[in-house]
Amino acid sequence: MPSAPTVVGRTLVASYVFLRQAIGYLGLTLPIVLAIGGLVSHTVIQDSMSAYYHTDMRNIFVGVLCAIGVFMLSYRGQEWQDVLAGDLACVFAIGVAWFPVNLPGGTSPIGYIHYFFATSLFLTLSYFSLCLFTKTDPVKRPTRKKLQRNVVYKICGYTMLGAIALIGVIKVLGLDASGAALHDLDPVFWLEATTVVAFGISWLIKGEGIGMLNDGPEPAASAAIEMPGRGR
Numbered sequence: 001m002p003s004a005p006t007v008v009g010r011t012l013v014a015s016y017v018f019l020r021q022a023i024g025y026l027g028l029t030l031p032i033v034l035a036i037g038g039l040v041s042h043t044v045i046q047d048s049m050s051a052y053y054h055t056d057m058r059n060i061f062v063g064v065l066c067a068i069g070v071f072m073l074s075y076r077g078q079e080w081q082d083v084l085a086g087d088l089a090c091v092f093a094i095g096v097a098w099f100p101v102n103l104p105g106g107t108s109p110i111g112y113i114h115y116f117f118a119t120s121l122f123l124t125l126s127y128f129s130l131c132l133f134t135k136t137d138p139v140k141r142p143t144r145k146k147l148q149r150n151v152v153y154k155i156c157g158y159t160m161l162g163a164i165a166l167i168g169v170i171k172v173l174g175l176d177a178s179g180a181a182l183h184d185l186d187p188v189f190w191l192e193a194t195t196v197v198a199f200g201i202s203w204l205i206k207g208e209g210i211g212m213l214n215d216g217p218e219p220a221a222s223a224a225i226e227m228p229g230r231g232r
Contacts, residue, residue, distance in 0.1 A: 020207025023071045027200025030064050031193035033057075047176060048188040049196070050101035050114060062097040069093035082132055085124055092121035104178065122164050122195055129157030129202040145215045149205055152213065156202040163191040163198075 034052045035045055041056040052061045073090040076083055095117030102111030133153040136142045142150075167188055169175075175182045208214045 017207050019071055019074060020203050021209045022207075023068060023075075024200045024202070024204030024207055024209055026064055026068050026071075027196050027203060029200075030061075031189075031196055033060055033064075035193075045186050046189055047104070047186055048101065049192045050096065050118065051103075051189075053100040054103060065093045065097035069097070077132065085127055085132060089121060089124045089128075092117045092124060096121055119164065122160055125195075125199045125202075126157045126160040126164070129153045129160065129199070133202060133206055143215050145213055149213050152205055153202055156198040159198040160195045163195040167191050 031049060034049060034057050037057050037060060038044070038046065038052060038055055043052075043055045043057070046052050046055065049061070052058065069090040069092075072086045072093060075086040077086075096114060099110050099114045099117060101114045101118075102108050130153065134150045136146065136150075170182065170187055170191075174180060176186075176188055177183060204210060205213055
């Protein structure tokens, strides 16, 4: 019969696995739900994901971001960097939801606050993938699967950074403005969707939601004392 510490340890690990997978699935599905839901309600693809705040999909957009924020606040790794990054991601996600983007031509200060929160959120999510998820337990030799996961984490992280940079270039040069060459292609929406999907994949892998990248089962004693932070 498992001892109490063993049961508690397994329950804690299972809770963190669920938390990570929930965050991952929210990231993966948000752009799809916004796009398809918008089309069902006769709303064309918007200039950005944030622009869905001003459509019938507002509640979905705000609700998912707030859910991601709450999950991020609940996330606790082994080190202070994990905790701080989770807390900041919570603030930024809720900020994106509560401070809507301006409509085309709008100049409200709230819209500029939105851009700050959105950029900060994407950068924080990139930090998770590139700096936190790739950490390896110094007392253990990384497994082949761990090294493979690190490659995917880095691909996701750099994909997010690249998409953020391209959004900045498009905005600065006005390439998505009305009448501009890229306006009808909605480049910011697709780049934001790419960023959010990359974030979702990264967290889904972290939550052991993609079986081919998971390590084999560990001994019960090891699983009982493992904290869900470093080295996964």
